Amino acid sequence: MNRFPVRKVAVLGAGVMGAQIAAHLVNVKVPVLLFDLAAKEGPKNGVVSKAVDGLKKLKPSPLGVADDAVLIGQANYDEHLEQLRECDLVIEAIAERMDWKLDLYKKIAPFVAPHAILASNTSGLSITKLSEALPEALKPRFCGIHFFNPPRYMYLVELIGTPSTDARILDDLESFVTSALGKGVVRAKDTPNFIANRVGIAGMLSTMREVEKFGLTYDVVDDLTGKKMGRASSGTFRTADIVGLDTMAHVIKTLQDTLSAETDPFYPSFATPEVLKVLLEKGNLGQKTKAGFYRKVGREVYRFELESGDYVPAGEKGDEVYARMLQRPPAERLKLLRESKGAQGQFLWAILRNSFHYAAVHLSTIAETARDVDFALRWGFGMKQGPFEAWQEAGWLQVAQWIQEDIAAGKALSNAPLPEWVFKGPVAEAGGVHTPEGSFNPTTGKFEPRRLLPVHARQLFPENVSGTKAASFKTAGTTVHEDDGIRLWTLDDEVLIASIKSKMHAISPEVAEGLQQGIELAEQKYQGLVIWSGDDPFSVGADLQALMPAFIAVGVSAIDDAEQFLQQTMLRMRYANVPVIAAIRGMALGGGCEIAVHASKRVAAMESYIGLVEVGVGLVPGAGGLTYIARRAAEQQARTTHKDLLPFLTEGFTAAAMAKVGTSALESRKLGYLLDDDVIVPNKDELLYVAIEEAKAMFTAGWRPPHRRQFAVAGRNGKATIQGQLVNMRDGGFISQHDFHIASLIANVLTGGDVDGGTLVTEEYLMALERKAFCELVTHPKTQDRIMAMLSTGKPLRN
Known part of the structure; x- marks a missing residue:
């Protein structure tokens, strides 16, 4: 596979976006130079240095590991332009001012390498106009690249070409952004705000207009337009606060300045809402200023009230009847909402109708296909479905008729009719815009398949839009064994895959049994076993709810038996005669973490959150x-000249006793849950491919499991040292008495119990201590209170 080699990237502009793009490049091991203006006072790189220092303080963190900020190279335009010649990709990310960007291009153009790509990170400025300042030789290598904020976490990246952009350049950049940066790429046309912000912000403005019309409060609207509607849990107004009301106002202004009633029939609805004007005048810009549509005071949340100009207590929920409507099948759901008499139901129908209407009218001008619009809204605005998917699932022609009736009745935002292709031709005949052949392109009038670049071959089960009937990992390949807990299957008859089927991929005795069966089958017929369950999370740990009936009926001996079986499963995995690969994405907590650390190797998506949280x-x-923690500490000490084991135990003890979870795969490696030779994969959709290839490579190299060795423990003196620190924490009020009791049990296991320091033990010996501590705590009233609180509320109880 030919690829565009990116050895170094330059990011121009150390503002919010530029610094965070640089941070993400560091996360994925791409060397980066961050440029900005030379400081007028002090060190010339002062502007960049301040931005890099600021990255360490941001939450959520732009960096996988905060200490990696030092890896961002610092530069300024006065002294370091020559260094641009070393860069294969230059990303300009300065403020959204056309004149500033054009001036910068004139300055840097002579220093951009002859092969390098130059891309502007802009949320809506015309890429073609920006290209006009460039020399003719550079124009074919110039395009737009729109990262969404925050760049590390947001999956969407829009690429925008100009009439002069070389198609190969866009392909090369898409390949790099997809595989190296781990993003989902959508190609957008060079129109104001491109796809996601054009449709998404229009939708937010539509929502605000309908809120005024139906007299609803912001907290009720957020309750209705969040998870209940299959959208981001923050709903509409909390999302605006997170994005920043100044940012939102900027995007709205771009629409106002670059469009008109002649070019966009929805233009009158782009007026800045009165409430947004008031909040901007007050300087209440959302989360960044701790006040926007909402303000938090201590634990109390308040919402802004336009009438009084002040904040009032928030927390109202939508009427439960509409929540139930939103759970109905798509066609029934929209019919019920459209025919409902209540304001909340009419509001929900109105914002859905408006989104369908707007997307259909503008599809031909903003995107190549309907798929691009749906992906852009999914990945950029956290929707489970894009507007075309939701419309198609509800019955294409029926919904189209309802929209057209509302347009005729003057209920819609615009009197622009739906395009003719909605009612006639291929879309009407197929019952929607998405088919197995591809998604509808209104320019060609055909259904077009997804663009396939060589890098996409690494995505065995890529995310897809509904209606395409794409192969699902749940039924793909050849099933070797399947029951309620697990599916064992293969794609190529060479590597076996184990997919956990339980809710949140929790580990029950049935799942453990299935894993053992998978190992046995893999040893007999395959080159390896990959544990991959298809979607997030990897596993949230042991299924406590499944263990409760046995505990109630039989008592603690049932728990002891179940834990012993889980331990045997972990050892079976560690000492399997074929490589066992844990392919991790999302949370790997508790028992999920234990599966990961006992596998032969781990292949983890960048956004993997691993920890022992019991x-x-x-x-x-x-x-x-x-x-595992005790054994790893002994192994680390054995590779040094240190005679004291305790320092090697400290970090592992702290992580387990404080339930620390790595906030990225990189941090999980620092905590010891991933090892240096484990693989971190930027793109979640490449995880299975890489895991399978790792299993094959290990098998081909002659994989043998590690020897079963005894290892040294710290003993009673080590335990006494740890407990002395715990006493100080308890007496200082930092931990409760029950926390102290649990941490003491952890210390007892990690140090080997009542034995001399340096005593050699087996894994089975320490596992017996684990079981004893676990079973003792299961019968403790305070632990039972914590378990019940977690099962009933999903939140931990501190008692």
Whole structure:
């Protein structure tokens, strides 16, 4: 596979976006130079240095590991333009001012390498107009690249070409952004605000107009337009606060300045809402100023009230009847909402109708196909479905008729009719814009398949839009065994895949049994076993709810048996005669973490959150997690000249006792849950491909499991040292008595119990101590209170 080699990237502009783009490049091991103006006072790189220091303080963190900020190269335009010649990709990310960008291009153009790509990170300025300042030789290598904020976490990147952009350049850049940066790429046409912001902000403005019309409060609207509607949990107004009301106002102004009633029939609805004007005048810009549509005071949340100009207590919810309507099948759902008499139901129908209407009218001018619009809204605005998907699932022609009736009745935002292709031709005949052949392109009048570049071959089950009937990992390949807990299957008859089927991929005795069966089958017929369940999370740990009936009926001996079986499963995995690969994405908590650390190798998506969190429910890790920490500490000490084991145990003890979770795969590596030779994959959709290839490579190289070795423990003196620190924490009020009791049990396991320091033990010995501690805590009233609180509320109880 030919690829565009990106050895170094320059990012121009150390503002909010530029600095965070640079941070993400560091996350994925791409060397980066961050440029800005030379400081007028002090060190010339002062502007960049301040921005880099600021990255360490941002939440959520732009960096996988805060210490990696030092890897961002610092430069200024006065002294370092020559260094641009070393860069294969230059991303300009200065403020959204056309004149400033054009001036910068004139300055840097002579220093851009002859092969390098120059891309402007802009949320809506014309890429073609920006290109006019460039020399003719550079124009074919120039395009727009629109990262969404925050760049590390937002999956969407829009690429925008100009009439002069070389098609190969866009392909090369898409390949790099997809595989190296881990993003989902959508190609947008060079129109104001491109796709996601054009449709998404129009939708937010539409929502605000309908809120005024129906007299609803912001908290009710956010309740209705969040998870209940299949959108981001923050709803509409909380999302605006997170994005920043000044940012939102800027995007709205771009629409106002670059469009007109002649070019966009919805133009009158782009007027800045009165409430947004008032909040901007007050300087209440949302989360960044701690006040916007909402303000938090202590634990209390208040919402802004336009009538009084002040904040009032928030927390109102939508009427439950509409929540139930939103759970109905798509066609029934829209019919019920359209025919409802209540304001909330009419509001929900109105904003859905408006989104369908707007997307259909503008599809031909903003995107190549309907798929691009749906992906852009999914990835950029956190929707489970894009507007065309939702419309198609509800019945294409029926919904189109309802929209047209509302347009005729003057209920819609615009009197522009739906395009003719909605009612006639291929779309009407197919019942929607998405088909197995592809998605509708109104310019060609055809259904077009997804663009396939060589890099996309690494995505075995890429995210897809509904209606395409794409192969699902749940039924793909050849099933070798399947039951309620697990599916064992293969794509190529060479590597076996184990997919956990339980809710949140929790580990029940049935799942453990399935994993053992998978190992046995893999040893007999395959080159390896990959544990991959298709979507987030990897696993949230042991299925406590499944264990409760046995505990109630039989008592603690049932828990002891179940834990022993889980421990045996972990050891079976560690000492399997074929490589066992844990393919991790999302959370790998508790038992999920224990599966990961006992696998032969781990392949983890960048956004993997790994940790032993049992303390949160009043327990200790019971399936080998503490044994792993003790063994790893002994192995680390053995590779040094240090005679004291305790320093090597400290970090692992702290992580388990405080239920620390790595906030990225990089931080999980620092905590010891990933090792240096484990693989971190930027793009979640490449995870299975890489895991399978790793299994094959390990098998081909002659994989043999590690020897079963005894290892040294810190013993009773080590335990006494740890407990002395715990006493200080308890007496200082930092931890509760029950926290102290749990942490003491963890210390007892990690140090090997009542033995001399340096005593050699087996994994089975420490696992027996784990089980004893686990079973003791299961019967403790305070632990039972924590378990019940977690099962009933989903939140930890501190008692």
